[in-house]
Amino acid sequence: MSLRICEIFGPTIQGEGVLIGEPTVFVRTGGCDYRCSWCDSLHAVDSAYRHDWEVMTPTEVWDEIVHLSDHRPLTVSLSGGNPAIQNLAPVIEMGQAAGYRFACETQGSIPAAWFGRLDTLVLSPKPPSSGERVVWERFEDCLKAAGPHTQVVMKIVVFDEDDFAFARATAASYPDLPLYLQPGNREVDPATPVNLDVAAKRLEWLVQQTLAAKWFRPRVLPQLHVMIWGNKRGV
């Protein structure tokens, strides 16, 4: 069995969501069933990049995680693209046996059988600005696949007021899922330096929207990695 891997990098810190600040090795798989208008990882999504994706066995992926982390257990984030396309169960199994923890970031469009083995599953239903549409039956299937032992949280990116309305409606449908909101980032070119004042303003806007609505449930968080490293890859 082989996996298509876009990149494996770290340790760095997780920049967003429930594990924000956590030392993490990222495994970014190649291939996605979505193509969001503002995708910040097109190199893992657009099949034009597929010749840059390495074909690796699960053992080769695991060996690289061990190498990068120098054999010291930490959190591994499976991201993409959509990692749910591929069978990452053997990587998770080898890692957990060695004390590593596994998180996965996915839009919730494809339920992988291995979601139930994860420590943390982050489901990110894509808001209207993405140009994609959530199929809620599949999202439900993802929740079922996670089962009772995996921590499941929801993360929603908010670019505008329509997205904010989507976040509110989605949150109402899933009252029991911990919820994380983050402002969208349209400046995704790795070569263009990020304007931190603009990034801070976007966060402030989302905080104000949330508090003005007297909506005290979600946590509102930035993308720390963008604040530290801009859109540079591999950090």
Next chain:
Amino acid sequence: MSLRICEIFGPTIQGEGVLIGEPTVFVRTGGCDYRCSWCDSLHAVDSAYRHDWEVMTPTEVWDEIVHLSDHRPLTVSLSGGNPAIQNLAPVIEMGQAAGYRFACETQGSIPAAWFGRLDTLVLSPKPPSSGERVVWERFEDCLKAAGPHTQVVMKIVVFDEDDFAFARATAASYPDLPLYLQPGNREVDPATPVNLDVAAKRLEWLVQQTLAAKWFRPRVLPQLHVMIWGNKRGV
């Protein structure tokens, strides 16, 4: 019974530590047994400000929390100064009966009987750069006061390499406490705009220190409120 209160403000988001991003009303009490060299809340610490502190009953404090949050339950952060100096039990009791959650931020120098009623206790032992010295017997007493039902986490501010060594040693003494590191901020004048590039560089430095040491236990987080609002008060 009366409480000395420096300010009550919010809802805003918690800017740091385990509850980062969480909509929160802050109750900042007046008075402190420490005086850290880089204190960012001298208006709640220095007794020169004591005439600005309001004397309020617990009911008056609770009424203000309810007013600010418009009766909608959220997280209340008890901070200071050192909130452990005063008896906040009646406020916590009224709030929890109405579904509010309570967190407290303290250096861990004074064990308050009400720590065990909190949802979350954040203990921040002060590193060498503060000019203060931790009395570990008191810190232990704080852990005991928290008891088995309160989530206890440790947060350490790191200004320099000595502070980093302190964080590592302290972490080793308390292997079971979740640990949050944050870079120090010497620009605490409310009138001076914060330079976000400098703030991002401080965070990057601390991330690099932590990862270079192959130390994968702590989460490394910035002060979000400083990134959004600078050192402005009441946000």
